[in-house]
Amino acid sequence: MPKQAVLLLAHGTPETAEQIPEYLRNVVSGRPLPEHVIEEIKHRYALIGRSPLTEITLEQGRLVEAELAMEGIDGQVYVGMRNWKPYIPDVVRKMRADGVEEAAVICLAPQNSRTSVGLYKRAVQAEAGSLNIDFTEGWAHDPLLADAFAERLRAAEAQLQRETGASVPVLFTAHSVPTRTVQAPDEEGQTAGPRLWPGEGTDPYAQEARGTAELVAERVPEIPKWWFAFQSQGASGGPWIGPTVEETLTAIAGEGVKTLVLQPIGFLCDHVEVLYDVDIAFKEYAAKLGIRLERPESLNASPVLARAIAGLAKRGLARLKGENSPSA
Known part of the structure; x- marks a missing residue:
């Protein structure tokens, strides 16, 4: 053997x-x-x-x-x-x-x-x-993976509901990637349009990221509404896939949301894209828009x-x- x-x-x-x-x-x-x-x-x-x-x-x-x-x-x-x-x-x-x-x-x-x-x-x-x-x-569509994220989200949602007296909407995120890497080649092998979710093309990343979010949301039906965005766009040249968290937060603020849960569903543990990007940068950005932003515990x-x-x-x-x- x-x-x-x-x-x-x-x-x-x-x-x-x-x-x-x-x-x-x-x-x-x-x-x-x-x-x-x-x-x-x-x-x-x-x-x-x-x-x-x-x-x-x-x-x-x-x-x-x-x-x-x-x-x-x-x-x-x-x-x-x-x-x-x-x-x-x-x-x-x-x-x-x-x-x-x-x-x-x-x-x-x-x-x-x-x-x-x-x-x-x-x-x-x-x-x-x-x-x-x-x-x-x-x-991305593993049921136990969705269960793990849902367990963390449910706990955060319950805590905020006790504090605010109402269910709180959710913004799911995954790490962005350069647009060129998820472009669909045309018949001559040249890159055609960018594959933004739900989009088209050969790279499954954007669709799978949203798919994970959908599975988690299905398991926590008490959330009143949810959105999806890509975070942590890099500094390399060229565009990265979106929508970005910042522009999504701006739109959410426009809907009058005052408390929001942000759950990264592309990361399985704490690291700089969670501890800085979410806990510091996005919280500060949301606060300027009048939104209290909270994050569930990472899976760890x-x-x-x-x-x-x-x-x-x-x-x-x-x-x-x-x-x-x-x-x-």
């Missing part, structure tokens, strides 16, 4: 401000960044203290391993990062050195896009060698999330066994 394991993939984050320039070079594949962009990222990290993404992801890996063990599945869970340590290539090499022959690989970015999941997949494949992998392409060590990922891993490992069975 081949030795099996699970590999979880995440973005990665530097431990100190001094590491940010190197980290950003990894994020943009070595392209030069203006000094003011680097200084702005340093400033954001200084305001939140540090990003806990790596330690939370490692904890998520331990929780998934425990979930699998409870089901009698003996498989170590490894964690690799695309832009910081432990780097994906180093972790894949370690897996091979440990004798792992088959691996269920899951990217902790549920909504599939060429600019996210595609890059993670290529990083694993480049080092896989003889390691047989099953890569989960996307899991959610047992429901751990069960969701463990289920994906279990199915991936089963597919690998099926490929190696005599009848496969």
Whole structure:
């Protein structure tokens, strides 16, 4: 029986401000960044203290391993990062050195896009060698993922309803991506129009992001109304997909909303895009519009999330066994 394991993939984050320039070079594949962009990222990290993404992801890996063990599945869970340590290539090499022959690989970015999941997949494949992998392409519509987000949202909604005496609407968000990366090619292979949700085209990201929001909203029927926007547009040249959170907040204020819940459904744990972008920048922007903005607790060590990922891993490992069975 081949030795099996699970590999979880995440973005990665530097431990100190001094590491940010190197980290950003990894994020943009070595392209030069203006000094003011680097200084702005340093400033954001200084305001939140540090990003806990790596330690939370490692904890998520331990929780998934425990979930699998409870089901009698003996498989170590490894964690690799695309832009910081432990780097994906180093972790894949370690897996091979440990004798792992088959691996269920899951990217902790549920909504599939060429600019996210595609890059993670290529990083694993480049080092896989003889390691047989099953890569989960996307899991935006996983019921347990929606359950995990709904559990957090329901708690925040109930607290605000006790405080305000009324149900509170919700703004769901996911990380934006450059428009060029989700453009649909025309018949001559040139990029045609941008694929803005619900839109058209070949990249599923925008549709999957909204799909996750819809599943969460269905599970929390007490919310009176909800919107969707893309957050954290980057500083690279060219447009990024929208609508932006800022323009959406402005429109929501125009409807007379005074209290709002913002829930990022593209992120599985706290990091700078949550702790700074949401908790500082968007809260300040909303306050200027007369809106009190609150955020549910991030999934982080959610047992429901751990069960969701463990289920994906279990199915991936089963597919690998099926490929190696005599009848496969």
